Amino acid sequence: MRRGARTVADALVLAALVSYAIPFFWQLLTSFKPEAELLRVPPLLPNQLTLAHYRAVVEKSLMPQALANSFGIATLTTLLALALGIPGAYAVARLPLPGKRFLLLAIVASTAFPQIATVSPLYLLMRALELRDTWSGLVLVHTSFALPLTIWLLAGFIREIPIEAEEAASVDGAGLPGLFRWVVIPLLAPGLAATALLTFLFSWNEFLFAYTFTVSEASRTIPVALALFPGVFEVPWGDIAAASMLASLPPVLIVVGLQRFLVRGLVAGAVKE
């Protein structure tokens, strides 16, 4: 009896959370609705489903190029942020540094840095360096923005590595590259995954810089393409729904498939001193 009550309570919580996600599911349903039924609600459920909107988005819009741009830029941003962040975080966690307290404060402060404050000088900088509308430009600004959090998270994870492992490696005569290759990176793997996921998501979702520094399909990322989704005479709600689903695909896959790492990263960012 008691057990039955628990199952009912569990089901109620799940039902509440499913209804919480209704805005998403409604858009998912819309993306499969025939054009003629879009503006006729109720009924809530369509008579038939169609792939027409996805076909239109893939064949006639700039979305495929934007997906490729987003994927490339987010991947490169993640790799660059880790390449800079792993050594930086190791130095913060384990080594003496001149002005370390100030450096740490600067890193924490810059995680709260509002993008709007640097967007104007960065715009002038990008223009002067001819990096506007290029992948490189966005990768650089995304990396600089993600880096403080990357270092913050990684430094926390590095502190969890038993120092004996590193000392043993030093005694064996491993140099700095060897230490990273054989000790730090393998032991850091789960934390590294968590950090990489958050960095990737940041870059994939970022809008303000991407909207400002891109001009054409050469570098427009998926949020920008979605915000600028064209409608000729009327708003193409079905196509927009299909495009939003494509834009949410990597985040959804990460949430469903790699949830453990994601939650670990989120929590680590908040609880470390």
Added chain:
Amino acid sequence: MTRREAANRRRGILLMAPTVLALGTLTVYPGVWVVWLSLQHRHPIFGVSRFAGLDNYTFLAVDSRFSSAAVTTFVFTVTSVALEVVLGVTAALAIHAQQGGRRVALSLLLLAWAMPAVVTAKLFEWLYHPTAGLLNVALGGHALNWLGDPRLALPAVVLADVWRTMPFVAVLCYARLLAIPAELYEAAQVDGAGRLATLVRITLPMLGRILLVAILFRTLDALRAFDLMFVLTGGGPAGTTETITVYAYRALFQTLQLGFGSALGVVVFALVMAVAWAYLRLLRTSTVTA
């Protein structure tokens, strides 16, 4: 200093150098440059570029659009953070009480948090559609113009923001709940504490510190929020959803007032830093146990 210490120091500088270089060029240097820009009149289309002193800042004192944006920013921040905290704690408690299906529950919740804010804007634009929107249908077929009515637009934006960011608060609280030792609950049970007493005297106090951190993060995010209102309402109707950040962006890139827009950006920056500083002081002096 021993040789080993000296070597470690060199290693530290070597490992940190690329980061310092990257942040120096792309964050610190623009951060100083923006202050310089904010002290100028710069209108690229008219070829105007001259030193203005504090003109851009003194203008803010009489700029009614700025005071309206400041009020909007304040109302948006306070209401959305308050709602997120109440809903987030509730969701965390509900998921924590579950026997099974926690993974699915977290997935459903994190879905809203993980997707781009621009997608959230598109989702809600469709939900708010005056005739075909699910919200009006659910409310019994009213033709409320959520994004076009000056009284409804800000609540509509707040709702979309709460939907998107409440899961962040919930996940942090949920992780904290998992770490509360079971003995505490057992002891409470032995003492004959009821469910409500346990919640008020054990669970909520244990959440105290992580909640303060979550509120800090969310407040800083809300103060600089941009994507959602920019895409959903563009700051309208009649400027009712225009935050300082949106005002700054439009000044910079729509009316091309590089100097004035930069001054607004500096104001957002100062606001965020002031709130963070005040809050951290509060955190340090408060006697919240965790």
